[in-house]
Amino acid sequence: MVEYNDVLNQTFRALADPTRRAMLEDLRRGPKTIGALAEPFAISFAATSKHLGILEDARLIRREKQGRERLCHLEPGAMQEAKAWLEQHAAFWNSALEALETALNE
Amino acid sequence: MVEYNDVLNQTFRALADPTRRAMLEDLRRGPKTIGALAEPFAISFAATSKHLGILEDARLIRREKQGRERLCHLEPGAMQEAKAWLEQHAAFWNSALEALETALNE
């Protein structure tokens, strides 16, 4: 396997799982404990913890110890590179389609 | 595993692999045959064909039969949903940061 951009790899991989995306969406409503995040899913606590570990490795969230609980927060910034990658591709298409349009109008 | 958005799943999964991202980037320079796409990588023809199958399933490319070769083209549009997802998240952060800034300026 090629390995030249770990950040993009980790980000896209983290986002490829619907459970993890749902957790990120959940966290937009504010910080939550692991238990609260696990609740909507039919998976074990440990599985949830693993998903959050992947999100944390990808710097998409941060886990903060708070007494015996752990609060998860969204982490800004990590998504930027992935977003930039997609936008660059979209830009390619926009310009390609514009060129086509221009050509058709001639 | 939860399964409520196959399009996002497939797109992000397809983009999570660096070989596949490199192939997409390669295709921005114009359509290429499978052989040409395989060339920069130390993997077999069959492996390349599989990667392209995943990209095709995700509607990121299209394979067009052309004689005994197959030309691959980038496919616009499929990336939009993934891009929109990321932009929505980024927007969340922008507004959160703006709110913070406003609060600090008071």
Place this chain on the structure above:
DNA sequence: TTAATGCTCAACTTTTTGGTTGAATAAAAT
């Protein structure tokens, strides 16, 4: 102090992924 709660860790299983090789197919070149 003991019991319960919130979470992680370690070991294990199953499924998916990314790769291989060799045979099959279809078109092009000889």
Place this chain on the structure above:
DNA sequence: ATTTTATTCAACCAAAAAGTTGAGCATTAA
């Protein structure tokens, strides 16, 4: 007509991912 070229297919393999269960560790509540 035969061979070479371009690609796919099928069967397989190893490693990674996603899940499980049960033990272990802090912290809080009784």
